[in-house]
Structure formats: C-alpha cells, structure tokens
Amino acid sequence: MEDETETVCRVCGYEDEVFWEGGWPTAAICPCCGNESDVGDASVMGLRNYRGYWVGRGAPWNDSLEERRRKSQGWDLLKQMANVPPQWR
Ligand SMILES: [Zn+2]
Structure with missing residues (x-):
C-alpha cells in the first residue's frame, strides 16, 4: 500500500x-x-x-494571486517542472 503524502503536482511540479x-x-x-x-x-x-x-496554451496559472506571489520570487516554469517525480514525467 502506498501511504505517502504527495505535495508536488504530478502535472506541473507545483509544491505546497x-x-x-x-x-x-x-x-x-x-x-x-x-x-x-x-x-x-x-x-x-x-x-x-x-x-x-x-x-x-502557454502554461496559464489557475490562481492569479499565487501567480503574482510566485513570479515575484522569480518563478520559472522549467525549474518547477523539474520537481515532477520521474514516474510521472
Ligand atoms: Zn499543477
């Protein structure tokens, strides 16, 4: 049985x-x-x-507030997608 908690999006690598x-x-x-x-x-x-x-579609954010917050911290799509676990790539 798999009982781990996943906090990384399997699609885009978003965390938290x-x-x-x-x-x-x-x-x-x-x-x-x-x-x-x-x-x-x-x-x-x-x-x-x-x-x-x-x-x-240009990787649009679903949550524009979070988008602004992350982008102000130097968000980078490719860096985020590197978080996607290998089995879901
Ligand atoms: Zn995602």
Whole structure:
C-alpha cells in the first residue's frame, strides 16, 4: 500500500499543496496548472496529455494571486517542472 503524502503536482511540479494522501487523490486543484488530483492522474498518459495541453496554451496559472506571489520570487516554469517525480514525467 502506498501511504505517502504527495505535495508536488504530478502535472506541473507545483509544491505546497497536498494532492495525494494515503494513496488517494485529495481533489485539490493545483493553483498553477489547474489540474484537480483525481484517480485519472494515476495514468502517466493522462498526465502527459493534460500537461501537453496546458503548456500548449502557454502554461496559464489557475490562481492569479499565487501567480503574482510566485513570479515575484522569480518563478520559472522549467525549474518547477523539474520537481515532477520521474514516474510521472
Ligand atoms: Zn499543477
């Protein structure tokens, strides 16, 4: 059984939100890519599809307040995406 808590978005690598707990999605919506953690995220193909679609639209933030906060701290999309665990890339 997987019982780890995941605080990194599987799609975009955003940190600081609990997306998976005890092997189950929390239905948290990522402030960055807008993905809602759900059982569909258990498939790496689904994640890649969503990620490709999101990046293809210019990687728009879902939460504009968080966007301003992160960008003021030098947010960089590629650096953030480097946080995506290898099995979800
Ligand atoms: Zn995300």
